[in-house]
Amino acid sequence: xxxxxxxxxxxxxxxxxxxxxxxxxxxxxxxxxxxxxxxxxxxxxxxxxxxxxxxxxxxxxxxxxxxxxxxxxxxxxxxxxxxxxxxxxxxxxxxxxxxxxxxxxxxxxxxxxxxxxxxxxxxxxxxxxxxxxxxxxxxxxxxxxxxxxxxxxxxxxxxxxxxxxxxxxxxxxxxxxxxxxxxxxxxxxxxxxxxxxxxxxx
Amino acid sequence: xxxxxxxxxxxxxxxxxxxxxxxxxxxxxxxxxxxxxxxxxxxxxxxxxxxxxxxxxxxxxxxxxxxxxxxxxxxxxxxxxxxxxxxxxxxxxxxxxxxxxxxxxxxxxxxxxxxxxxxxxxxxxxxxxxxxxxxxxxxxxxxxxxxxxxxxxxxxxxxxxxxxxxxxxxxxxxxxxxxxxxxxxxxxxxxxxxxxxxxxxx
DNA sequence: TTTAAAAGTAAGTAATCAATTACTATCTTT
DNA sequence: AAAGATAGTAATTGATTACTTACTTTTAAA
Numbered sequence: 001x002x003x004x005x006x007x008x009x010x011x012x013x014x015x016x017x018x019x020x021x022x023x024x025x026x027x028x029x030x031x032x033x034x035x036x037x038x039x040x041x042x043x044x045x046x047x048x049x050x051x052x053x054x055x056x057x058x059x060x061x062x063x064x065x066x067x068x069x070x071x072x073x074x075x076x077x078x079x080x081x082x083x084x085x086x087x088x089x090x091x092x093x094x095x096x097x098x099x100x101x102x103x104x105x106x107x108x109x110x111x112x113x114x115x116x117x118x119x120x121x122x123x124x125x126x127x128x129x130x131x132x133x134x135x136x137x138x139x140x141x142x143x144x145x146x147x148x149x150x151x152x153x154x155x156x157x158x159x160x161x162x163x164x165x166x167x168x169x170x171x172x173x174x175x176x177x178x179x180x181x182x183x184x185x186x187x188x189x190x191x192x193x194x195x196x197x198x199x200x201x202x
Numbered sequence: 203x204x205x206x207x208x209x210x211x212x213x214x215x216x217x218x219x220x221x222x223x224x225x226x227x228x229x230x231x232x233x234x235x236x237x238x239x240x241x242x243x244x245x246x247x248x249x250x251x252x253x254x255x256x257x258x259x260x261x262x263x264x265x266x267x268x269x270x271x272x273x274x275x276x277x278x279x280x281x282x283x284x285x286x287x288x289x290x291x292x293x294x295x296x297x298x299x300x301x302x303x304x305x306x307x308x309x310x311x312x313x314x315x316x317x318x319x320x321x322x323x324x325x326x327x328x329x330x331x332x333x334x335x336x337x338x339x340x341x342x343x344x345x346x347x348x349x350x351x352x353x354x355x356x357x358x359x360x361x362x363x364x365x366x367x368x369x370x371x372x373x374x375x376x377x378x379x380x381x382x383x384x385x386x387x388x389x390x391x392x393x394x395x396x397x398x399x400x401x402x403x404x
Numbered sequence: 405t406t407t408a409a410a411a412g413t414a415a416g417t418a419a420t421c422a423a424t425t426a427c428t429a430t431c432t433t434t
Numbered sequence: 435a436a437a438g439a440t441a442g443t444a445a446t447t448g449a450t451t452a453c454t455t456a457c458t459t460t461t462a463a464a
Contacts, residue, residue, distance in 0.1 A: 007411050007460050028319040031233040048412050114377045117230035158391040161371050169367015175316045189360040197399025209441050250442050
């Protein structure tokens with residue numbers, strides 16, 4: 001059954017909307033994306049969006065759910081396939097880097113949400129996403145310390161923070177360079193330095 | 203000569219404006235700060251701002267100049283006082299951490315500017331600031347590699363990126379925690395992990 | 405085939421915000 | 435003390451934006 005572009009069923013339309021917003025966020029400041037711009041990207045009039053979302057904040061919230069689901073499952077899959085704690089950390093790092101290289105708008109939206117003063121639903125979603133992420137990392141790091149892969153003196157908290165910060169650093173440099181591929185090209189080099197900071201010496 | 207709050211001379215008023223904006227950015231999304239909010243923070247009417255700045259973008263631009271000047275001079279001072287390359291890196295790291303802990307609005311404004319699609323003057327200022335910063339780091343790292351403090355196999359580019367990324371990570375976590383002091387409390391721990399990643403082994 | 409629900413359009417509305425304007429108060433200089 | 439320059443006020447303007455409403459088209463089920 002061929003599906004025409006217009007008159008999509010509601011759920012499909014919501015998915016398309018999320019994808020449009022993620023796409024747009026790769027090109028411009030997420031805060032400046034108007035509902036008109038989203039609609040235009042989808043080949044729709046602005047008012048039509050409000051058939052599927054009660055307000056603009058709800059669109060963002062749906063984006064956050066989309067991101068959380070996709071990212072966490074990718075990370076988990078990467079970690080599970082790895083034979084050791086260090087290998088799992090590396091796989092997660094590269095999977096995360098690949099994800100943000102594919103969707104450069106995502107980290108920009110996330111950071112934009114974190115900046116909000118108000119405690120919006122989508123801000124809370126970002127907070128729990130990063131918290132879950134951090135917990136997963138800490139478990140892996142502890143495991144690595146126990147089995148001798150990682151330096152036993154390592155401060156787990158700092159190591160987890162540095163892991164996420166490294167991705168942040170890659171994202172920022174790619175913003176500076178205006179080049180999403182920057183992340184792909186530099187991810188493994190950055191992880192190598194990070195890794196040598198946490199690995200058991202000698 | 204006691205100075206009344208109102209009718210400040212132009213240059214002083216501009217300085218106060220910059221400080222007001224930096225203050226406000228610590229409390230709310232920099233993108234959402236209105237000229238009315240800035241004026242209100244200064245005990246001024248909104249229109250008065252336009253006696254001293256041609257438009258809102260010019261205020262931001264002045265903020266960026268303020269930040270560049272203050273931050274780079276602090277970093278340079280920290281680096282010069284240190285007896286070795288590693289000590290200089292640590293001093294810079296801690297000076298930077300202290301700066302953003304004192305002015306939590308600053309990294310938020312910077313990141314917000316980087317997100318802009320348009321090539322505004324203030325965005326360019328951020329780009330050159332970070333570029334200068336990166337160059338300074340790379341020189342120090344090369345120096346450390348030459349004199350045997352740092353691992354000679356180290357990739358200088360990645361190491362510099364990870365340095366700045368670590369600060370970013372601290373900033374992000376402090377946003378998550380809603381606590382500016384988070385940075386002060388965790389800076390040296392994070393640097394320790396970073397440092398062990400770049401230091402010459404054994 | 406008819407019909408009702410779902411999805412989309414086009415034209416608004418109210419609110420917000422940067423910037424302007426006409427006027428006033430306050431400094432500074434002679 | 436007078437007067438010009440500087441700094442500030444209060445009200446307004448035009449543009450933008452999220453959201454609404456009245457109406458139309460498409461889809462799918464009876």
